[in-house]
Each structure stands twice: as C-alpha cells, then as structure tokens.
Amino acid sequence: MAYISQQLLNMLQLGSIYAVIALGYTMVYGVLSLINFAHGDIFMVGAFLCFIAAGKLHMPFVPVILVAVAGTALLGVGVERFAYRPLRDAPKVSAIITALGVGVFIENFTLALSPYPRHVPEILPVVNWNFSGLTVSSIQVLIVALSIGLMVVLDFIVRKTSYGMAMRALSWDIKTLPLMGVPVNTIVALTFAIGAGFGGAAGTMYAMAFPVIDPYMGIMIGWKAFIAAVVGGIGNIRGAMLGGYILGAVETLATVALPSTYRDFVAFTLLLILLVFRPNGILGVPKTIKV
C-alpha cells in the first residue's frame, strides 16, 4: 500500500514537471502553429539559472525561482523577436528548422560555457514526513503545489483576461487581429514570455528534485514534454496538463514493472498507439479542410 502511494507521489511529481514544460509547447503552438523545438533548451537554461542563483550567488528560494522565470522569459522573447518573427510569413518549415537551430545553439552555447554536469545545491531544507511508511518530502509537495498553482494562473489568464482573449483570437486568425486593434506582436511576445517562463519554472523544479544538471538535459525532457502536449492535444492548454500527468504516470509505471531502460520505449510506443486511435490527442479537435 505504502509502495503504491509512494509511486503515485512519484507520478505526480514527474507529471507536474512534464505538464509545466508541455504548457510552453502548447501555448506557442496554439498561437502560432509553430513547434518551438527550442523549448526544451529553455527549460535547461532555467535549471542553469537556478544553479547560478542558488549555487553561485547563494540566493534564497523565492529570488532563485524569480531569476529563473524572468531569465527564461526574457530568453523566450528574445528568441521570438530575433529568430521567429522574421519568419512569420515564411514557409512553416523554415520556422521549424530555425527552432531546431536555436535549440542546438542554446545547448552548445551552454556547453561551451559549462562543459561539465553541475550539481545544484539544496535551495530549501528538505523535510521528510512519514505517514505509516509513506515518505513525503517537502520538495515533492512544493513541486506539485507550485505546478498546480501555475496551471491555475495560466488557465485564468487564457480564459478570463483580455490578453488571454487576444491569444485565443490570435490562434484563430493572425491576419484579422490587427484589424480589431489588437497589437499582435505584443501578444506573441507575451505568449513566448509566459511559455518560456513556465519552462524556467519547470527547470527550477527539476533542479530541486534531480540536482545534477547538464546542457543536454533539455533535449530528452523537452521532446518528452512535447509528446505530452501531443497526447493531450497540442494547442490545448488543459490537454497539455493532462498529457503531462499521463506521461508521468506511464513512465513511473514502466519503471516499476520493467527494467528502467524500457521507460522511453514504453512511453513512445504508447504515444504511437494513442495517435493511431486519436490522431488529434485526447482533448484535441480535428481541423477540417475546406475544399
């Protein structure tokens, strides 16, 4: 029983991190129909900012996460401004390739600056609570609570505020929106800022849970979070959350039932099977093509 609860907790923790990263993918995709392949690396930058703030500058927790979020948000906006915006009217593929290029650039830039894996120090003192065999660490609670808080805030922003309205409108028709008096570039920048900021927050959480970080860590985790976004229905915010938790659950289960090397195999096979039956993801809506 305790074992099962423990695993459930692990699922929740991993799923939260995936969900928060997946949100970044899905927001950008939802608004610009662009798969932002650099997002996994923005997540990595978030973890490294956390390392710098906590390990080098010895900041306490709140400033650390603020630095990570603000830094990545800035990075996201910069990437949009200088790499994606010039290509907004170009073929979609060019933008995707640019995204790949930006990703590789960020990875290797970080690698050139910091060629070795880094160890992130403990930012908050870890407290373990014991409930009849079930160990709950304060970090796990923090991660889950923080992620859920972030998701609620995002859901609110997108559904209830005028900026969120503009984002949703943007996904419908980027050509008409300026006609309605909406400053499109600001909205796109805001979307990237929020998406990348979420990546930064996820990076911090990840660094707290798994303290060894390296410049290439964003690749695999980023792709997986992308898969999570697809499973939920890419472009759909609640879908991304759902996908994140599903992926967290599947991976945890796979590690429990099989040798850990089968984890990726199970996760991706599941994705393929799911896509055969639901090509648009769980919450996605199929696009109809007009003749």
Place this chain on the structure above:
Amino acid sequence: MRAALNKLNLYWDALMSRRYLLFVFAGVGFLATIVVSRYGLIDQYVELVAMYVGINIILALSLNLVNGYMGEFSVGHAGFMAVGAYGASILSVKVFPSMYSMWCFPFAIIAGGVMAAAAAVVVAVPSFKTRGDYLAIVTLSFNMIVKSVLENIDFVGGPRGFLGMEKLTTLPWVFAWTAISIWAIRNFVYSNIGRGVLSVREDEMAGAAMGVDTRKVKLLAFVVSSFFAGVAGGLYAHLLQFISPRTFDILKSTEILIMVYLGGVGSIAGSIAGAVIYTVLIEALRVLGMWRMVVMPLLLVLLMIYRPKGIFGYTEFRWFKPATRKKKVSAAKPCFVAIEPERTVQGGDILVVEGLTHYFGGLCALSDFNLRLSSGRIMGIIGPNGSGKTTLFNLISGNYRPTRGSVKFDGIEITRMPPNEINSLGIARTFQNIRLFNELTVVDNVRVGMFNAVDYNATAAMLRTRGFNECEAEVTERAYSLLELFEIGRYARELAKNLPYGMRRRLEIVRALATRPKLLLLDEPAAGMNPTETGILMELVHRLRDEFRLTVMVIEHHMSFIMGLCERIQVLDFGVTIAAGVPDEIKNDKKVIEAYLGKSGGNFRTNTGTTKNCRTPKDGPTDVGQITPEIAQAIGRQAAPVRLEEGDEKYGRLHIDTVDKGKRLEGIKKAGYAGTDDFIQDIASNYDEIRMSEGSRLMLIKKNWKDKIAVIELRPCEEDDYYGITTAGIFRNDYAKNRTLLWDRGASPIAKPEQSGPLPYVTPKDAQGNNALRTGQSNASDNIISKPAEPVKPSAEAEINGNKDVL
C-alpha cells in the same frame, strides 16, 4: 568584355547541354577513387572527410525525398539509419562468413536498406492518415523507440554499442553508393510516381482528384527514402567499425535535417550542396573547438532568416533534370492502358444520384438530392452561396463522404470510394478556387492528370528501362498535344503559378481532361471572366462535350452563361432542390427569383450565426444603389454581426465585445471571408485600426473566389452611418450622394490595380462617371488618406461633390 562573357555563357550552355558528361564524370570519379584509395594518394583525414561527405549526401537526399519532394516533415531519419546500420552489421559480423566479408559487403548493405524500408512500412501505415505535424511526431517517436529497443538488446551490445565490423567502407564504395543514390532518387522524382509525390506536396486533395493514389505514392516515396537511409547507415557502421544506440539519437536526425534545409528542399543539387557544405564546414570549424557547435546553428538560423528556402530551394541543377526525349516510334503505344475508353451510348443515365444528404455537424449542407443525368448532356447547378452546390460536387468526386444516399456512375456504385478511384472510373473535376500544382510546370500539371494512364512501376522508373522511356515519351507527347489543343502550349514549361488567371482556369480544365473522364464537373469555371471570355468558355465547353464525348456538370453564377450553355438546370437553396428544368422554366420560377433576391426583393439576407435563415429585411442599405442579382448572390448569407465596445464618438475603435470574445471572432471566421483574407491583411497592414461607430455591425461579404470583390460593410443598427470597404477603397454609406471615399486603394503604395473590381454598391451610372474608382488611378491628395496608419478623419474637404470625376 561583354563579348567574352557571352562567349563564356555559350560555352557553359554547350557544356550543360551535354548531360552524358555527368556519366563520364561519375565513371572517371569512380576510377579515381579506386586509384586514390589503393595507393594512398591523399591524406587519410581528407579521405575520411570525403567518405563522410558521401554518406551525408545519401542521407540528405533520402530525407529530401520525404521532406522536400513530398512536403511531409520527417524528423526521425536517424531511426532508419540505425535500422540499416545494425541490420548490415549483424549480417556481416554474425551471419556472413568473415573470410568472404569483402564479397558479402554489398549484400549486407542492401539488406540493411531493405530492413530500413520494412521499418518504414510499419511507420507509414499509421502515420499517413492525416497530414501536418503528424508524421513529425510519429517519426520522432520511431527514432526514440529504435534507440530504446537497441539499448535493450544484449545481442548487439545494448547501450555499450556494437563492434566487430571490418573496415569495409572504402572511398570507391562510398562513391559508388552515392552515385547510385543520386541516380535512383533523381529517376524516381522525374517519373510518373515522382509527379504523384510532387502533387501530394502541392495539393494532396487536387492530386487525389486527378487520380493519384496518394497513399500509394506516399508510401513508396517513404520506403525508397528509408532504404537509402538504411544504406547510409550500413556504410557508416562499416566506416566507424563501432555503432551504439547513441550514435543514432535525435541529434543525428537534426543534423540530417539541417543539411537538407541548408541546401534547399526539393532539389537534388541542394541536398548535395547542403551535405558537402555542412560536413566540410563542421570539419573546417574544428579550430573553434567547442564553439563550432555554437557557430553552426547560428549560421543555420541566419540562413533561414535571409534565405528561407535554403541555397537551392526548388531549383535544380540542369544536369540532374532528365532530357525531354522526342518520341521515336509514333505507331506503337505499348504502355498506355486503354487509350480510348469505351463511351456509354448517348442517352443512357451516366450519373444517378439518390437521396444524397450531407451534414456538417448540425448544418445540413445538402438534403435529399436526386439527379439523373443522361450521357452527353450539359447540366447546370445554380443557387445562392452556401446552398450546397460545391458540397454536391465534393460528394460526387469523393472528397466528402455523404451522410446518406447513393451515387451511381455508369452503373457502378461509387458512394464511398476514395477520390482517386472515382477519378479513374471517369469523373474529373475542377475547383472553385483553382487548385493547380503551383510549383510544377504547366506540362507537369497535365502529366499528373495522366497518372493512371501510365503503366510502369517504381523499379522500372528508377532503372530507366526501355519501357519506361517509351511510356514517358508518349505521356509527354500527349500532354503537349492537349496543351496545344487548348492553346496554352506556349506556356508548357512555365510554372503553373506564373500563369495569368484565365490560363489557370483553362489549365485546370486541361488537367481534368488529361485523366480522360466521361463526366466533367466544372465548379464556377467562368468566375472572374469578362463577357468575352465567358463567351469563349461557353464555346469551349460545347466543344469539349462534342469532341471528347463528355457529359458536363457546371456550377456557375453567371446567369447568361448558365442559361446559354445548359440543357437542364437544377437550383439549390439551403441544400434543398427548389427547382429543376430547362433554362426557360428556371428563369421564370418564382421560388428561384425569391432565393436570389430575397422575399422583399432587394434586401440582404443575413445569417446571424445563431439562427439559420435569419433575414433582416428592415435595415438593408437599399439606399446605396440598386441591388442587382449579382450583388445579392455575392452577399449570400456570409454575414456576421460584431458588437462594438463603447467607443469614441463616430469612429469608435473597433473592439470585440467583452462578452463571448472568443466566440465572436470565431463567428467572423466561420462566416467565411476565405476569399478576402488577402485583402483584409492588406488593410490590416496599412491601418492600425478601423474606426466604426458604436453599435455598428461588421459584415463581411465575399464573392466566391479570391481577389475580386471583397466587401466589408460596417453597417448601422441604430445610426445612419456605415462604411463600406471594397477592393477600391473604404467609403461611407452616403457614397451614392456624396462620394466620400475615405481611403483609395489605388492611391496606396501597395495597390494592385488589376485587382480592383467594380464596386457593387455603385449603380452602373455611378461607375461610369467615376472611372478613377474603377481603375484605381486617382489623386491621393484630394480626399484620400494616403498615409497608412493615419486615423480616418472625414472632414468637410474630404467630402466632394458627386459629379466631380476625381476621387
């Protein structure tokens, strides 16, 4: 100097026309590589880099086939490479006897390629259901799965990697395989199947409608591509003599992608250039140490920004294009299947439609449609916009599957057949919004139409057999003669997108004829034509029917065209047949007149989005001029209301109302100004805002196809003011009286005069006295906002007298 240049140019042309030199170079190159590697004439490092270049060329070419020629987006090519590498290595290490490894090597490589191709079939079957980013996700997962599986197989070393291969990959081998890949992929692309693949990239739906079995060609291209990726993998494994699952991770896939897009998609020369530049640059930048991997992606991003199509991008080096051969024997037509299909006897029912019904969600687009069409007849389908005409065509041609009902063609039930099968039975169509294969030449557009007339397979195409050559010559000759017949032969080598509008319409008909149909469906063929052109078209359709012994169905809005052409007409309104008969009956049918003009004769009919058939008889702007049937039909029911936020006085800034924001926009979107997108963008990019009075409604009116008339009317609910936007400009509702043109499109720097159509709100008389408006030439300083982004401020000076011919 110039003479010398000209001379040089001549030499260059002469050299380029000698395509066989390519084979000479290939042969000499191959011998050279043998000599070089046998006697160690070049530095080992240079030789190694050269081999990397060769392998990368194969990889880039194979990926280009999928991403460039087919227009899909595969991101996991390293997965297929891995299958080939491990497959070939297992064979050469564990299966083939090591003493004969030299002789077994090519077989190992081929087997690796075959294994990769088999894997491709497994991947392709689920992933070709839909387009878009789907294949990207599936191939990505495939790459990850392959890596994960390999890590878990101890037999091949698991995560530690696999070694024991001899260094069998040598420069001559790499050269030979590279040459074979270039040749085979080039042959594949320049064949019937290749044209099918290209048609998928350009417009999959149009391809299917022209009889291309899109699933088959996509699968074939994918399999061929994976085969060569596998070959490259095998060569790579026997060069490195060590492979591990990590070798083939997503970074490797990214590398191949970069090579393809660097060189340019859809071009063999591009792939070669991309692979060479990338490989050499990576080596040359070694001096930068760790920073070279920072510089490389930066260069890529810059290249994408300044040259999004890559270095070559859809253009091809002349030597890689096959020569157009003249046909030698004209009598024998060995490969054409069924050259003249037997026509049904005149008089029999060629098309029988019974109870055909189609729903889009809750909207009934076509309801209980019945039709018996005799062979050899010309029939017209008319009705206001949104009445279900095009839906009917889509159902007959297989683009939509009906909710209920059946379609029989020539006695065969075709109700749920895929479009390409329906086409090969003998139904061809054109599209309302012209769907040509824009990046293909005119003659290739026609040759795609002959997809099913060709009788050779992919292997024959790749090997360029004799049968293939004869067949291609035949197809080409027929394509040219068809083009000549319709007098567009002189455009044959032009890209379809460069044709003038009328020619594009005509080419679409020729392309449809190339499929040798018995029944031709023409969807608004006369749209955008002037009376003379319409007359010519009418003659053409008659000629088609007589010379090609066709049965023709036409959707059209030009009443004179329909009445003059058709022997029978059926009228649709809201998906329901409201009349059928000979032209004279239709002309005088009360219901038909009502459907076109509305009940009170001259009012707009609007659909408010929530209620169907909602009519607003009261506030129709009848004062602006006569509403002719053309206008009435142009308006159709594509209108949607938008409430405005409490705004500034007269020209309140247009906001979307605070309740239901998302839905409002959606409402506009659905109202469908599909054809006016460009125009709206045009305005949007020149104005920060469009100002409207509070409580105004935005009504979008479109005509059925792009770039002709786009009217956005800002219409009052309570007040008297509203503003109309047309391709000519933005004007006020009192236009007829005062001619207040707020913005003249003709005067703006982005204007394209040929696009400005007649103003639908102007009576013919008005239009006559106002040439400037029609031609778009006017004096900007008078009353027009000539500077973009300046708010519209109508002043006393801005309103000029109606008789003045300035504007």
